[in-house]
Amino acid sequence: MLRALDLAATPGVPLGPNPRVGCVILAPDGSTLVEGFHRGAGTAHAEAAAIATAREQGIDLTGATAVVTLEPCNHTGRTGPCAQALIGAQVARVVFAQSDPNPEAAGGATTLRDAGIDVENGLMADESQAINRVWSFALAHQRPYVTWKFAASLDGRSAAADGTSKWITSRAARVDTHRLRGLADTMLVGTNTVEVDDPQLTVRDADDHPIEDQPLRAVMGMRDLPARSRVFDGSAGTVHLRTHDPAEALAQLFAKERRHVFLEGGPTLASAFWKAGLVDEVVTYVAPVLLGAGRNAVDDLGIHTITDAAHLRVTDVRVIAADDEDTCVRITM
Numbered sequence: 001m002l003r004a005l006d007l008a009a010t011p012g013v014p015l016g017p018n019p020r021v022g023c024v025i026l027a028p029d030g031s032t033l034v035e036g037f038h039r040g041a042g043t044a045h046a047e048a049a050a051i052a053t054a055r056e057q058g059i060d061l062t063g064a065t066a067v068v069t070l071e072p073c074n075h076t077g078r079t080g081p082c083a084q085a086l087i088g089a090q091v092a093r094v095v096f097a098q099s100d101p102n103p104e105a106a107g108g109a110t111t112l113r114d115a116g117i118d119v120e121n122g123l124m125a126d127e128s129q130a131i132n133r134v135w136s137f138a139l140a141h142q143r144p145y146v147t148w149k150f151a152a153s154l155d156g157r158s159a160a161a162d163g164t165s166k167w168i169t170s171r172a173a174r175v176d177t178h179r180l181r182g183l184a185d186t187m188l189v190g191t192n193t194v195e196v197d198d199p200q201l202t203v204r205d206a207d208d209h210p211i212e213d214q215p216l217r218a219v220m221g222m223r224d225l226p227a228r229s230r231v232f233d234g235s236a237g238t239v240h241l242r243t244h245d246p247a248e249a250l251a252q253l254f255a256k257e258r259r260h261v262f263l264e265g266g267p268t269l270a271s272a273f274w275k276a277g278l279v280d281e282v283v284t285y286v287a288p289v290l291l292g293a294g295r296n297a298v299d300d301l302g303i304h305t306i307t308d309a310a311h312l313r314v315t316d317v318r319v320i321a322a323d324d325e326d327t328c329v330r331i332t333m
């Protein structure tokens with residue numbers, strides 16, 4: 001299972017809305033016959049990939065044990081049901097980690113047992129959950145996972161008193177932000193941010209080159225967007241969600257198979273998501289800069305007394321620095 005988890009976590013996969021899944025098929029003596037992992041929506045599932053390799057190489061899987069990080073699927077989605085593929089390959093035993101939280105695909109364990117295959121589940125389920133943290137969350141909640149990112153001065157400002165705001169945080173922090181954007185499948189801002197800041201909202205590398213496979217750019221709000229906005233530059237897909245309601249925006253994105261939203265809007269949009277209870281993770285870059293006045297990085301959250309304060313649990317603190325002048329601190333909560 002450790003090896004299957006390693007395969008599942010192959011860097012750069014999967015692309016699209018699918019989970020990370022690895023599979024190792026063992027001979028009755030415990031030696032490895034064949035391996036497989038999932039590369040993304042529309043391609044073979046991990047088990048199917050392993051079985052296909054076995055077929056190509058003329059390896060007989062009769063009586064073998066398939067070790068999979070996710071319950072084999074029971075449905076025909078973009079590809080066929082893995083439970084049937086395992087039955088067809090005549091494996092004797094299936095050991096899987098995480099049960100499938102996807103109601104459309106679940107049920108493979110029962111199908112396999114009904115076919116007389118020995119099935120064990122739950123082995124290292126937490127580890128599989130962890131590598132599929134965002135995917136599992138999105139399936140369980142039927143909406144995308146939301147990471148809210150903002151940058152602020154030490155005194156919590158996102159712009160100076162006259163409204164100027166370029167580069168409160170360092171270049172190193174911007175590079176780091178692009179890396180985090182690339183881990184999500186959707187960038188989300190409000191119409192106001194597009195009108196005022198005209199961001200491109202793409203993932204670019206340290207030298208500002210665009211990366212292949214860009215996240216979707218989503219802009220929410222009722223107002224029309226200026227046709228010449230940079231979000232319409234064709235460098236990535238763009239959708240305009242005509243709603244002010246965070247839950248509705250997320251429902252529309254989930255229907256478009258989006259699983260991880262990177263919320264980069266201004267304080268108004270962020271506070272709407274916060275008040276709706278739709279922020280799952282906060283990433284903030286705090287720069288060692290004092291502005292003393294100016295726009296607050298975070299809007300009124302409806303908190304009027306200290307006992308109502310929102311307490312977050314810090315999961316990571318990191319110094320982001322290219323050189324001494326460039327230091328800032330990234331806090332993940």
Ligand code: AOF
Pocket residue numbers: 018019020021022037038040041042043044045046047070071072073076077078079080082100101102105106
């Ligand atoms: C994967 N890879 O290795 C396994 C998956 O639309 P489909 O056919 O790709 O089906 C996707 C669903 O299949 C997915 O949500 C999950 O529930 C199940 N198992 N999916 O992408 C895999 N084993």
Ligand code: ZN
Pocket residue numbers: 045046047072073074080081082083
């Ligand atoms: Zn499958």
